[in-house]
Amino acid sequence: MGTRGDEARATHSRRSVLAAAAGVVGLAGSASLLAGRDRIRVLAAGSLAAALEDRIGPAFEAATDVRVDGEYLGTNAILRLIERGDTLPDVVIGADVSLVRDRLVPEHARFDLEFATNEVGIAYDPETDVGSRLAADEPWHEVLAAADAGAIGISDPDQNPLGYRAVHLFELAEREHDRSGFRDVMLERSSVDGQEGQLLGGLEAGNRACAISYRNMAADRDLPFYALPTTYNFADPAFEDVYATASYTTADGQTVTGSLVSYTATVLDRATEPENGQRFVAFLGKQPSLLEGAGLEVPESLPRPSGDFPEVIQP
Template sequence: MRTRDGRGGTTSRSRRAVLAATGGLTAGVAGLGGCLAGTDGVRVLAAGSLAGAFENGVGSAFESEVDLRYEGEYYGTNALLRLVEEGTKHPDVVIGADVDLLRERLYPDRADWDVEFAANSVVLVYAPETALGARLDAGEPWYEVLLEADDGAIAIGDPDLDPLGYRALLMFELAADEHGLDGFRDAMAETASREPDEPQLLAGVEGGDRACAVAYHNMATERDVAVRELPDAYNFGNPAYADRYATATYTTDDGHAVAGSPVVYNAAVPTDADDPAAGREFVSFLLENGDLLADHGLRVDDSLPLPRVHGDPPAVIDP
């Protein structure tokens, strides 16, 4: 991956404390072993941007460490929450890419606790062999380049299905404020093509059908693509800018109003999960394996600080 710079009710706990609260300390895992007897898998419904990390590393590592099969499905966060709300899916773990959205949709009927475990940021991914990509590669201001893009040359996620989609629109709005670009968000909304399948967002860039896409940093690290990093003022990667991010809003087609927020993933074990013990086992694995998540382009450094527990987690298990 090549990169350019972008110029132009929650409590924080130590990782050890969070692992204890979710049953993830060594003694806790051993204690769950009996509860898991007779089961052979954990079913995870996760944000689409985690598909690469979970299918190409996290899932297999979990299976190697724990005697459980990993089964993952991936959708935009808004879409997967609909599936849970409607009872179409009954996962053991739900993982979203917008902390507040998951809580608004699942609390209190379907969840009473969650853990924030990793962070991300928004970047531009581009194909240098295209005319637009060549200009980005040369270091031209990205917003000037995108303003001159042909219809469909830029891809974003579907803002009504996933946070990456509406964060693209919110990023355009915040960038417009930052650089004095009247009408920039509306212009980009009309020009950009919306990809409903988040894991496929970069396929168009790799295949040459799109010149550029708005993606998450971790998605780009796993692909052989060029990347333009964006400033903290609108990349949704710096918690210090949370108040600024929140000034941009979007209302989804099902009426949910969302505000810009740092990209943080949170995991919950639904109250009606078929195998909540397996779900807790997987959440504990995520918290114990921050280095594995970082290897796949996610941020887990303590400066965020992560992990953070929200709600009423399981009772602390003494090591």
């Protein structure tokens, strides 16, 4: 398992103007950043860093005059910090609904709200041999099987869902394409990033050719994205039973099975700003166009509440 250093928070700086964010969603509100104004702490999956910093956080501030202080880690790392009592955010956003519910509800929170989905695919550098072959729409499993060691990036499967979904992806592809040993070979040859938010930095720096990524992460960095079949992109509810046939056991002994990529938010029972935290979760459930503009997907089935819901958050 990673050390406490591996779990160090990567706080991203705000990069958007609040007034512009207000225009995006058509909401009026003060964009002042006066000292002492209301604020909430949001600890969220690393794949949402750009979405929260550039769009969602500023829009919520513009609408409510409540500042969002975001910190970003892998969902597994977030949950471990909370379970150990090492951090006390107001709002927690995870990228695996089952994981959040199993470990936070009801011990640390009373409810959660699923509000957006995503899909797994391959972000790539088109200037590399691997990237040019993917751009030519060659079968991805053949391209990656021939890639040099270290040319493929994955997130740490012991720290976040994107990491273990890469493992699930390799396992499901091994079966579907009858490639014996494909899962293990891919894991041996992949380069592992401990911080989900840093995964695609290696492509931009020229250190690797491709990475197993969420679609919104590739869009955030204007990188080409190779879309995978629905049988193993973890985005189609019709294939939930298929996804669930893949599994991975983390270094601390927790076995996680394949599942839909779905983001869920909750307010901790010990939050210092529970009311503003609830307002933020409610905001997530009422801004589908804002979420979609950040590269996420909001199907008709969402938002979907679970647990003992405060009245303010009822969709």
